[in-house]
Amino acid sequence: QxxxxxxxxxxxxxxxxxxxxxxxxxxxxxxxxxxxxxxRHHPGKGLEWIGYIYYSGTTYxxxxxxxxxxxxxxxxxxxxSLNLNSVTAADTAVYYCARDLSGYYFLDxxxxxxxxxxxx
Amino acid sequence: xxxxxxxxxxSGSPGQSITISCTGTGNDVGxxxxxxxxxxxxxxxxxxxxxxxxxxxxxxxxxxxxxxSGNTAxxxxxxxxxxxxxxxxxxxxxxxxxxxxxxGTKLTVL
Numbered sequence: 606q607x608x609x610x611x612x613x614x615x616x617x618x619x620x621x622x623x624x625x626x627x628x629x630x631x632x633x634x635x636x637x638x639x640x641x642x643x644x645r646h647h648p649g650k651g652l653e654w655i656g657y658i659y660y661s662g663t664t665y666x667x668x669x670x671x672x673x674x675x676x677x678x679x680x681x682x683x684x685x686s687l688n689l690n691s692v693t694a695a696d697t698a699v700y701y702c703a704r705d706l707s708g709y710y711f712l713d714x715x716x717x718x719x720x721x722x723x724x725x
Numbered sequence: 726x727x728x729x730x731x732x733x734x735x736s737g738s739p740g741q742s743i744t745i746s747c748t749g750t751g752n753d754v755g756x757x758x759x760x761x762x763x764x765x766x767x768x769x770x771x772x773x774x775x776x777x778x779x780x781x782x783x784x785x786x787x788x789x790x791x792x793x794s795g796n797t798a799x800x801x802x803x804x805x806x807x808x809x810x811x812x813x814x815x816x817x818x819x820x821x822x823x824x825x826x827x828x829g830t831k832l833t834v835l
Contacts, residue, residue: 654823668823711773713773
């Protein structure tokens with residue numbers, strides 16, 4: 606059974622970099638040709654697709670975040686990561702990692718989510 | 726890219742059917758058969774209900790169905806149950822090769 610788990614700081618100061626890691630168990634990031642995704646949920650608002658990384662390393666990002674986002678993979682640890690720089694209070698959200706089976710947003714498996722607050 | 730348009734709220738009584746719309750443009754919903762629907766209960770991760778407009782993953786109740794006409798996709802829930810009360814989101818592939826969610830719809834079961 607595939608499981609995903611987000612980890613990282615729950616509090617980030619404005620203008621700094623938000624860094625989160627998603628640890629995958631029960632599947633290898635490089636085995637199935639899947640897309641490993643990040644999505645966030647702003648408090649009281651809707652979901653926002655951040656981007657994903659294909660097992661080959663190719664990345665796709667939300668155009669509104671593209672200048673600040675990097676998604677990468679650590680092959681040795683079966684993890685993938687999110688870096689979002691120059692954060693503001695508007696980046697406060699619950700961040701989810703998820704597995705996309707097709708690259709067309711068939712997100713079948715999700716982490717539990719982690720709240721990141723941007724505040725000084 | 727702009728968020729897809731969903732009604733903020735819908736409601737229905739147990740046993741009834743409801744439909745949630747998701748309206749975009751020819752650059753997203755209308756241009757591709759890649760619309761998915763998600764159900765999210767408070768404090769929980771979203772759960773996929775429909776993918777590729779009308780396909781239902783294994784284990785998802787056949788009370789949930791999806792369709793599309795032009796630039797609008799729809800999610801229909803039949804035989805409403807109390808446990809269906811949740812937020813529902815659509816997401817579509819876009820011409821830029823990225824994804825865009827709808828604003829979400831809160832379903833209330835009366």
